[in-house]
Amino acid sequence: MPKAKEKGLRGLGAKYGSTLRKRYGRVYSTLKLKRKCPSCGSWNLKRKGKGVWGCRSCGLVIAGRAYDITPAPIKSS
Ligand SMILES: [Zn+2]
Numbered sequence: 001m002p003k004a005k006e007k008g009l010r011g012l013g014a015k016y017g018s019t020l021r022k023r024y025g026r027v028y029s030t031l032k033l034k035r036k037c038p039s040c041g042s043w044n045l046k047r048k049g050k051g052v053w054g055c056r057s058c059g060l061v062i063a064g065r066a067y068d069i070t071p072a073p074i075k076s077s
Contacts (some may be wrong), residue, residue: 038062 016024035040035045037055054061 007021031047035041035053036043037045037057037060039055040058042055042057045053045055046061048054048061051063052061053063
């Protein structure tokens with residue numbers, strides 16, 4: 001998905017330095033990605049809390065990683 005650029009960086013402003021902002025932006029964009037529910041197949045899977053993901057269509061709640069449910073898409077550069 002090449003569309004995901006520097007969106008979602010609002011809210012941090014110029015604080016915390018560029019490295020942390022970049023990392024935050026990456027995590028944030030990962031967070032905002034649409035997830036497909038493994039149970040009902042809808043795209044209403046949302047992060048409910050840290051490591052908890054829930055489907056708004058079928059009510060499924062699954063445990064995952066803190067910011068993602070799939071293994072490590074965040075690459076450290
Ligand atoms: Zn579902």
